[in-house]
Amino acid sequence: MIDADRIGRSFRIRGTTVHAVRDLSFHVAAGEFVGCLGPNGAGKSTTIKMLTGILAPTSGRVTVAGLDPTRRRTAVAREIGVVFGQRTTLWWDLPLRDSFELVRLLYKVDRVQFRERLGELTERLGLGGFLATPVRQLSLGQRMRGDIAAALLHDPSLLVLDEPTIGLDVVSKAEVRAFLRDLNTERGTTVVLTTHDVGDVERLCRRVILIDHGRLAFDGTVDELRATVPGETSIEDVVAHLYLNSSALRTRPPRPGEDSPTATA
Amino acid sequence: MRVYLLLIWTWTRAAARYPASFALMTVAGTVTAALEVAVIWVVFSNTTTLGGFDLSEVMFLYGTSGLAFAAADLLFSNTDRISQHIKAGTLDAMLIRPVGTFVQVAADRFTPNRAGRALQAAIVLGVALARLDVPASRAWMIPVMVVCGIVIFTSIWALSGALQFLLTDAPEVANAFTYGGATLTQYPLTVYGADLVRGVTYVLPLAFVNWQPGLYVLGRADPMGLPYALRFLSPVAAATLAVVAVFAWRAGVRRYRSTGS
Numbered sequence: 001m002i003d004a005d006r007i008g009r010s011f012r013i014r015g016t017t018v019h020a021v022r023d024l025s026f027h028v029a030a031g032e033f034v035g036c037l038g039p040n041g042a043g044k045s046t047t048i049k050m051l052t053g054i055l056a057p058t059s060g061r062v063t064v065a066g067l068d069p070t071r072r073r074t075a076v077a078r079e080i081g082v083v084f085g086q087r088t089t090l091w092w093d094l095p096l097r098d099s100f101e102l103v104r105l106l107y108k109v110d111r112v113q114f115r116e117r118l119g120e121l122t123e124r125l126g127l128g129g130f131l132a133t134p135v136r137q138l139s140l141g142q143r144m145r146g147d148i149a150a151a152l153l154h155d156p157s158l159l160v161l162d163e164p165t166i167g168l169d170v171v172s173k174a175e176v177r178a179f180l181r182d183l184n185t186e187r188g189t190t191v192v193l194t195t196h197d198v199g200d201v202e203r204l205c206r207r208v209i210l211i212d213h214g215r216l217a218f219d220g221t222v223d224e225l226r227a228t229v230p231g232e233t234s235i236e237d238v239v240a241h242l243y244l245n246s247s248a249l250r251t252r253p254p255r256p257g258e259d260s261p262t263a264t265a
Numbered sequence: 266m267r268v269y270l271l272l273i274w275t276w277t278r279a280a281a282r283y284p285a286s287f288a289l290m291t292v293a294g295t296v297t298a299a300l301e302v303a304v305i306w307v308v309f310s311n312t313t314t315l316g317g318f319d320l321s322e323v324m325f326l327y328g329t330s331g332l333a334f335a336a337a338d339l340l341f342s343n344t345d346r347i348s349q350h351i352k353a354g355t356l357d358a359m360l361i362r363p364v365g366t367f368v369q370v371a372a373d374r375f376t377p378n379r380a381g382r383a384l385q386a387a388i389v390l391g392v393a394l395a396r397l398d399v400p401a402s403r404a405w406m407i408p409v410m411v412v413c414g415i416v417i418f419t420s421i422w423a424l425s426g427a428l429q430f431l432l433t434d435a436p437e438v439a440n441a442f443t444y445g446g447a448t449l450t451q452y453p454l455t456v457y458g459a460d461l462v463r464g465v466t467y468v469l470p471l472a473f474v475n476w477q478p479g480l481y482v483l484g485r486a487d488p489m490g491l492p493y494a495l496r497f498l499s500p501v502a503a504a505t506l507a508v509v510a511v512f513a514w515r516a517g518v519r520r521y522r523s524t525g526s
Contacts (some may be wrong), residue, residue: 011522054360055523070519077363089358093374094279105271106362106369 001158001190002028002051007060008214009046020046021061028192028260030157033184036194039243043214044194048162051192052082065157078107081151085163089136096146097131100153107154107189109191114153121149123147124179141172146180152189159183161193164198177203210242218242268364271429272372273340282377287378295381298335299497301451302327304331312339320400321396321485323453328390329407329475333414335383339445341371342379345439348429357523365438366518367423403482413499418476419447420503421508427510430517442469450474455488460491 008022021043028034038044048104050062053069053076062069064147065079082089085088090099122128125145130138138146151159164180165173181204183189195201201208201222210218210226218225225238232238292370309320318326350356359369363474369468399407425439432438446469454462454476465471472495481496482488 049357049523052361054357055521056519066526071359074363074365076417080361082361084357087354087357091359098275098279102275105275106364108268108363174307 001030001032001065002026002048002192003061003063004051005061006058007047007050007062009043009050009055011056012222015046019214020048021057021211024211024214024216025060025263026209026216026219028190030190031184031188031204032192032207033181033192034192034207034209035201036209036211037196037198037201037239038194038211038217040196042211045162046214047211048082048160048192052080052160053077078154079156080102080158080160081154081156081163083144083147083151083159083161085144085161085166088135089141090146092136093134095132095134096127096138098137099146100150103150103153109154117153117155118149121152124182125149126175140167141169141175144168144172144176145179148176152183154194156189158190158192158220161191163194163196164193165197173197173199180204198239202235210239212243269368273375274370276372276474277377287360289375290376290378291313291381293384294379297503298331298382298385302385316453317488318453318455321393322485324389324393325374325397325483326453326475326479327451328386328393329410329479330414330447330486331386332383332390332453333411333474334418334447334450335379335386336411336419337415337422339377339379340415341422342443343375344370344426345424345429345443346370347426348433351430351433351489351521353370356521360521367426367514372394399482403484406478406482410475410499413478413503414474415502416507417470418443418446420506423470423510423514424506427513427517430520439518441466446471446474450476459489466491466495471504473499 002220004024004026006023006025008019008024010017010019010022012018018055020072024043036044036047046055051058052063052068053073054187056070064076067076067079069076090096091102094102100118104111109117122131125148126166127149129147130142130146133142135143135146148161150166152246159180161180163177168176180191180193184191191204193200193204206221208218208222209216210225218228222235227236229238229241232241301302303504305320305323308315309323313319335441344367347356350359350370350373355373356366356370359373361368387413394407421442425442449457449465450471454465454472462472466473466477477487477496478499487493487495
């Protein structure tokens with residue numbers, strides 16, 4: 001489903017080159033549920049943006065559903081659904097129902113299929129009570145469920161979520177998690193999400209990718225992740241330990257000047 | 266194109282839920298445009314010609330340029346909001362959709378408010394044509410020049426949008442070329458200096474919106490003495506500028522850096 005081969009993205013900021021992501025390689029098979037962890041500014045969002053065709057990688061190659069997201073952006077867009085936890089992809093002033101109608105037009109979803117799918121998503125995500133409410137008046141939990149529904153109206157084979165549980169209360173979080181798990185097991189939709197919430201990882205992800213300083217720091221199952229720090233049983237503590245001592249996880253020692261900070265002149 | 270029409274129709278229906286606001290904006294737009302025509306009347310109450318052209322001919326040039334500009338303004342000028350979309354992060358949401366970014370930005374929050382301007386320009390053009398008595402053998406050029414004008418103005422908007430990918434903080438720079446270009450072509454180019462006319466003929470092809478094809482329709486020799494063949498080259502100029510605009514827009518999207526998180 002996803003093939004990332006030594007992808008990197010650098011930005012030039014006031015004459016300095018900053019490497020947000022470098023030499024990142026991983027593979028995600030169809031039907032997987034992958035969690036992507038990493039400290040703030042580690043390059044998770046940049047990676048998501050390269051997978052979804054928002055940003056072009058400055059090095060390396062990535063394919064999603066067999067297509068290059070930079071060259072075939074619109075073809076990739078039809079195959080994937082994207083949710084940004086921090087920012088809605090819906091239209092602020094329009095009722096949720098109208099936002100869905102615009103999404104239908106953009107993805108050219110057939111009217112009958114759309115009605116069927118929207119009915120199903122409305123029931124599963126409990127959207128019935130606020131379909132007529134403008135998006136700006138929705139609570140964060142309602143908005144997030146609306147965003148998830150919008151990303152799934154065209155029935156994508158891959159769903160990418162950037163921090164989908166950020167800021168949600170425990171009940172909303174549980175609802176979102178239950179929905180994503182069912183989506184993965186029942187429909188077979190591949191799910192990739194980034195998160196800072198280890199609860200997401202423990203309850204949902206069979207596989208964890210840890211990104212630190214723009215590099216792959218760990219790639220394996222949740223149990224393997226736990227085993228990297230002997231004596232620790234709580235995932236929260238294991239992850240904290242890894243963030244603080246992440247250089248120990250590197251597959252090769254850093255070259256001079258390559259350690260933190262990630263900026264090079 | 267079909268997606269674009271469906272999108273603007275959906276936004277029009279959304280805008281129709283606030284009919285008072287919609288009506289006020291349309292009236293305001295039409296009044297502003299009417300004042301521009303009043304300016305022409307004021308000028309001709311003091312003189313009989315402007316740059317060697319009489320009132321009907323000036324109205325013809327004003328009407329064709331105004332119609333082309335108003336149509337492009339109505340349909341595509343939302344693209345000058347691209348820098349706002351970049352800053353607010355809404356461009357990210359557009360990039361995940363399977364539709365071109367230009368179409369999405371142009372259709373986003375579309376309102377038909379500016380239709381009043383197009384109507385006003387069409388009326389001026391109608392009055393001018395009634396007074397001019399253009400022979401049918403030359404009148405075919407009129408729809409051609411309006412379509413070319415729409416393409417030229419739309420391309421200028423796309424180019425200024427592409428520029429905003431580089432200069433996110435200076436969207437006003439682009440307005441000099443869009444609204445400035447519209448004002449420039451409202452009058453016979455003979456009122457401007459020869460260097461400016463050469464510039465809008467060979468560099469930014471505003472002279473092909475209404476000036477060169479207009480000379481043909483009016484049956485006038487070029488007061489600047491430029492080649493006769495130029496008056497038939499509006500489609501070539503429009504197509505060339507459109508191709509440049511498409512590449513510039515694509516390059517802009519490719520250079521896009523997105524915002525944090």
